[in-house]
Amino acid sequence: MQKNKLLIILGVEGTLGSFLANSDDIDADILGIDIYQTTKNKNLKYYLDCDFKDRDKIRETIEKIPVEKYQQHLVVSCIGKFAEPTFNSTVFEEEKIYESIQVNLIGTSHFIIGLLKKCLAKNIQNRVIIVGSAAAYVGSRDIGYGIAKAGLNGLVLSLSKSLSSKKAVIIGVNPGIFESTMAKGVSVERQNQAVESTHIKRKGRIEEIVNFVKYVAFDAPDYLTGSILNINGGQYS
């Protein structure tokens, strides 16, 4: 039976996105989006491929979302592109920096703004959760990633300020390092540095992050709009 809420997960094939989609207590139809579909997630009602580097593809993907079938939309952006340091003694890896800003910030902003535009035109309620990173505050040696994640904080604040009278709630969730494929791609030395800078001296557990995101998506009050919530074990340096 079709539900009256649609949960749209950006980056549904990643660690956080797939754990969220696989939760067995989600009272919404789920639409997943990622660059490639690598698993057949049985909980997805819809799946769409989209490369967040490609503006035309983003527009095309938004067009395919059946917004009018649902009274409320929840969007959780778990898109993430993260690499090793992009400044190596004398050289900036400029292409990597710009690509990271494109995917993590510009592509994500483009998608969210395009979807909100479509929903607002049809008077459909939205709650958007933008997963950023502790890198927004502590910076990153992947320079594009650090720039992008700080920019996402601005996206949360500006969208919330502009749209709070239009039935749109916008909340940021900024995790610190947690157990994931993304964390595995980082050198052990950098992972240890990140863990050492937490108060709790460990990575976040995936369940801790997913349960928090679910609370923010389904149970938190609308009054949290415009908030950027940290879940980082005290990773502030």
Ligand SMILES: NC(=O)c1ccc[n+]([C@@H]2O[C@H](COP(=O)([O-])OP(=O)(O)OC[C@H]3O[C@@H](n4cnc5c(N)ncnc54)[C@H](OP(=O)(O)O)[C@@H]3O)[C@@H](O)[C@H]2O)c1
């Ligand atoms: N893991 C951590 O320690 C950590 C810490 C702080 C914040 N975060 C943030 O938390 C969120 C979820 O992290 P995660 O660990 O679940 O990351 P993840 O497993 O790497 O998932 C990110 C997803 O985004 C997809 N993606 C990358 N480039 C894309 C593109 N051009 N177009 C469309 N999709 C693209 C990835 O696909 P591919 O795998 O094919 O590239 C992947 O499925 C991200 O926003 C991340 O920045 C993570």
